[in-house]
Amino acid sequence: MSKPSIPKGTRDFGPKEMVKRNYIFDAISTVFQKYGYRSIETPAMEKTETLLGKYGEEGDRLIFKILKRGASLEKDLQKSKNGKKATYAEEALRYDLTVPFARYVVQNQNDISFPFKRYQIQPVWRADRPQKGRYREFYQCDVDVIGSNSLLNEVELVQIMDEVLGKLNINAKIKLNNRKILAGIAEVIGESDRMIDITVALDKFDKVGQVGVINELNEKGISSKAITKLEPIFDFAGTNEFKLEKLEVLIGTTDIGRKGIDEVQSILKNLIACNIKPDSIELDITLARGLNYYTGAIFEVVCDDFPSSICGGGRYDDLTGIFGLKDISGVGISFGADRIYDVMDDQNLFPQNIETILDVLFVNFGEKEALYCLGLLAQLRANEISSELYPDSAKMKKQMKYANEKGARKVVMVGETEIANGILTVKDMETGEQASLTIEQLIHSCVV
């Protein structure tokens, strides 16, 4: 059996899936627009140099690089005798939407007035091994505001997370942390230059516990003295206020830690004014996020019974700097549409009534009758009633079956008799009842 197939980690979406996917995209983009963000799109491909080095070592490995083509590929293949060493073209598939956005901002800086609020819903690609909630092609829904240092942006993004989750009826926890707090911790234990290693290890606290984290730190070569100093971090359970108080004692003396605490405090305080329930957001100092470019607040949204986050983001102070535009800070988050879909599907959160239904199907009795129906169809459609005529004069049974499977509410039969009398035989597919109606009556019954 050699049926055609699609690449590993990619999926087709049939009509049933698309209805649900569009429900998610609609909900998200509606919220984005409501907060004043405007949509942009960027190419699927970026220059490889734009992407490399922005996501950390691991990220670079997962970028889909594109091979050279034609003569230049042949030339390179000949050069390497074993023929294995492939050479890359200038392009690679984008890994996320944030870096292409930063590139876009720098490139179009003269046409953009800051602060610039944009959203972007497009697929990204990662050369990853697929597993639960992890695909090689998936959609990210990004919202970012760039060119403003105000923490009100962070507050707004939390509101957006809260609103999207509420709208989709997803029960999830919004987690908040700050890279400056993590830097403060690293400083206090005397390992400032090992912040990434420390935070990556800390990030696994939920999964591997205190012992696991300590083991990893040991392996990474963090001094045992430093690890001992880190211990107060491990029992940080409690309210956000309680955690902040403890942080105050722990890292309040460092400049960077002090700043991080202040930022978190400010964000949490302002959220109260936005009617966000205090327990819907949790300060989690083990939240790290591997992406290298974050510098301030970091966010993540996790659901029970789902292995990975459905949304993540944070502030990046100098992503545009890499492309030559200094002193432009941005902050943004990204919803993973495919993971949201999986969560909603698992937990049965899609509304029952989102299937696109067909209001009316006309049975095709033959050429003359079909022609007659075309005029009626036009009238229905002019009234925004979704309707179609079965294209072939197939057997009645087949046409009825088609109507049934397509979820048609009504089937209209117009044969010789009906044409002669100027009347339509309308069958209600739910009750099975039939009635003789005029076109006006049919339109009326559909609109109601």
Add this chain to the structure above:
RNA sequence: GUGGUUGUAGUUCAGCUGGUUAGAACGCCUGAUUGUGGUUCAGGAGGUCGCCGGUUCAAAUCCGGUCUUCCACCCCA
């Protein structure tokens, strides 16, 4: 990138330790019902058992490779 796992009809799966024509359910098609679906009944069509190679008198079944699925690690939406 590392480790494990899966692959049999359109779909979900059965097929014991290798042994004649590979099964079920659902779906699909036809008819009962030549202008009536969703129910019922009767019948029917679908598979070179992921692909390539090996062992054997004999392979869906054993072995190797490869691709794919799912899962864990790494990392992440």
